[in-house]
Amino acid sequence: MLSRVSDLTCRQLLVANTGDCRAVLCRRGIAMEMSRDHRANYAEECERVAASGGYIEDGYLNGVLSVTRALGDWDMKMPDCSTSPLIAEPEFQQATLSEDDEFLIMGCDGIWDVMTSQHAVSVVRRGLRQHDDPERCARELVMEAKRLETADNLTVIVVCFGSELGSPPPPPAAAAAARPRSCKGLSAEALCNLRSWLETDR
Structure with a gap:
């Protein structure tokens, strides 16, 4: 999948994660992980699992x-008001986007089982410099995971921020002309709701 986001009044990126899908932000070519995989080797998760009466055996x-968090797998969840080692509660990470932030990769574990976050960022960044096509970059990431012999399912979304890599933002007229071809934006109402949510003290 692809998306290109530009001219957002609110520059806050909020990522909610449950399970082993991962969000990775590219900042000047450097991979910045915006989520943590909820796996049995994640120390804080191991402590939570043990405190809830669960256990880790051979990494499971x-x-x-x-995984130690999931939206499904209802057979492993306890009834309401009971402590369960498997929960669906997400963890949140937030970042303020700047001109240094180029794109976001969101992918399932089939990608991350065979490549690092930096490897994925390098593949996408190289692709964008060659053809500036986020959808094609997502396909190229899938093909790279297949080449590395992943054994799991593959789903990837690449979200680009602002102008083309390595170029200054285009003048307003040029940006307006290019927008129908590649831009997917938010409605005014959606932007207002998002801004209100982010400004609310929590």
């Missing part, structure tokens, strides 16, 4: 599941 939650 209760010897069955490779």
